[in-house]
Amino acid sequence: MIEIRDLKKSFDGFFALNGVNATVEKGSVYGLVGPNGAGKTTLIKHLAGVFIPDSGSICIDGQPVFENLSVKSRIAYIPDDIYFFPQASILDMKKYYKSIYPSFDEVRFQKLQEIFPINPKKSLKRFSRGMQKQAAFWLGICIRPHIMLLDEPVDGLDPVMRRKVWSILLQDVAEKEMTVFVSSHNLRELEDVCDHVGIMHEGRIVLERSLSELQNNIVKLQVAFEGKLPEEIDKLNILSKQSSGRIWILIVRGNREDILNHVHTLNPLLVDALPLSLEEIFIYELGGMDYAVKNIVL
């Protein structure tokens, strides 16, 4: 289990992390979403033991991460901007990782060669960004990590490769209770794989729920009334209102049943509860935090 408590980190007086609290259960896939500059990469670098926190703590299975070999040897970190040694091939990097990670699985490496159609003898510098990412996954998976930290992981991978990669990762999650902590702007993809989501904004995790809880806690209503929208509707926690003729689209936070019951008491001509995608949840939740989508006319 990953536990982050009141984590703070500043760069030249700017707080990139300003009291982050989060809990990630073992064997879960935790998606971290947030606007650019929210502090996602900084948080992941703390989880990987790269950055020294200003204050607060990060523990994995009760042990601090920073400079802790037993913890770090169970973590694989795949950043957005991958670095391999200049001139190194996948085989060179494998040799290097093998000398550092005691758990490196040579048999798995050989097996995965079928999945990743890249020449392991060729210099990685000559590969495209997507192929380099494949190499990073290939090597990262062979470490047999307990925790996989991914920062924009599938950026650059083709759709087939994305599926392959996620399939292997989720297999490890299911079979070996590997925890995946993933930061991505591809919310559609996260929706498919994550069981927990944290929304980060201005150095804090402002919302942290299981995906199903998150989806149940916010409802998109399509309603129509005789005449104008009744005032009693405002008793709901409405995040957004839009109308098209007599049809209103309302984004309402709260329990789905309670919301529907309340709307029915107002005698609507039409009421329909639609599911919200993660992207919509992200937009509407952050909309309440001065990060709304605005119609800008240039």
Add this chain to the structure above:
Amino acid sequence: MPLKTSYFNKGIFLNNIKRYWLITFSYAFFLFLFAMGYLNSEIMRMDHAANQNTINQIGRIFKASNDLMPIFLGFYTIVAALAVFSYMQFPRNTAMVHSLPVTRETLYVTNYLSGFFLVVFPIFLNSCILFIAETVLGLPYPNDILMWFGVNLVLTFLLYTFAVFTGMFTGHLAAQAIFFYIFNFIAIFLEFMIGMALDDFLFGYINNRSQNFEVWSPLFYSAESIFPNFYSNQGPITAALIGYLIAGIIFLISGMVLYKKRQLEVATDVISFPAVKPIFKYSATFCSSILIGNIIVSILNMESSLGAYIAAYLVGGLIGYFACEMLLQKTFRVFKAYKGFIAFGVILSLLILGVNFDLFGYERHIPQDSEVELMCISPYRDSRFKLALRPEDYDPQKDRYLINYNHEDEPPRVLTDAHIDELRKEMQGIVDNREAITLARQIHDYIVRNEALFKENEATAARLRASSNDEELQNNFIDRSLYFAYRLNDGTLIERQYYLKTYKNNTELDELLRKYLSIPGVRERYEPIIGKTAADIERIILYYSTVDGSSNDFELNENIQDFLTAYQQDILALDDPLESMFDRPATRKKGYIDITFEFKDKGILLNVPRYSKSLHPGYKNTLNYLIEKGIIDPQALPE
């Protein structure tokens, strides 16, 4: 599998060697070329072994490598440090390396050792080759090679460790290399620049490179002392090498402490520790101030203007200050930080004014009579005075050009008491007479008290030069150069030198000097010819130029004693004793006679056993003798 407690990771070490083998290969290759060249020259020397002096052969490897090793050391140590720790300076590289299950101590130690191996292995390999070759070929000093290896090992350790250490303070590869070279030369640079400025600010200041700072610039010191003078100056060099070893250990440990505390997000920052930023900023501002300031003052030729100095230094500081701000803030919009520069400018201006108005008492400082062991006043400054008054500082290599010795041999390693006595006797003007010391101090005091007068004379003479071609008017001013050197009872040497412009009717200074020269025994210290006999004279040469412009050399071989007696009578009968200290102003347009006596006893100092003077009509006996003997034609002489 790496041990958890181990500070060494074989995988990282081997990976570094594999990635950076080219460094070690190229270094080994160039050293091999050098080794072959050296062996070749040694074999050729062996062919002429019978003619060789054995002493000269010791340390040949040091001398032979002097041109190359400082360059190799200065280049390869920083390259190796940059290579193995380069990941620190790039965000994605450092993120990858530090996410690995390896502690910072292990990373530091392993990377450090791999880099050290890269630069030491070529020296070790070539030392082995040279040692084996010298032994097999029967060359005389194979142990020299071991010593050479040891010296290079220490220098490599210091320079490489320092290169790594500088990397801890920055997040920029170029800055790391620049800092490495700056700190390697900062001591001598500052000494030179500050000396230049003080020379203009302080009345009597001697811009004399002390050489004490060389040791703080290891690369410079290795080129200047260690390699060329290893055996002949072994004591100080061994002490310096031990110091370097200790410094290297301190840098090694400090580097590790800094590496552990280093925030990795500083990659790409010029300075990686916030506490160091103001130190960097103001140090660089100061250096820029004196460098650019001195250049501006020199170009504008305004060394005598205090205002110009302050303005030029402020301009230099301004450039340095805002350049640093731009580097630190990574933006050109840094002018809001002007307050720091104002504070710097005020402090710098006060410092310059303080030095200029002798707030620190340098100009006024004249040692008390009782403090002085011996001293001299001389119209010129010469490093031989320093040697005579501070023989403790004698360096056989650096001072070899001052000493008379058989060039087949090495110069004496130390100066004996007999050497020192001889030295002090040979150098003109050195006295330990208490009366002379008291009066010399009075002369010195007079000069210091009248600084304003001399400077005013200087300005007036300059104005006259610029505004009038009247030579007579200009000749109203006489240049007097006076060098004072005191050796105090505790061995301290105090030196001052004054270039004084005196008005010819102002005789106060000249009267004091005359009084000084009239103290019994003092004038003789400026006239080594007094007391000599024909037996002491090797030869006497006349350089004789006539009014029509033709010139002749003439060597006097006969009746030397008669000539000498005539000359000695003239010397003591000259109206003005000042002529023993200063030559009469030359009027060479109308012909002249120069006379040089060369003594048989060569003494300990090079070039001193000669004595030269320009004759003038005051040398009546001498001129009469030359005319009587028909050596010179009176018609061809002026007046």
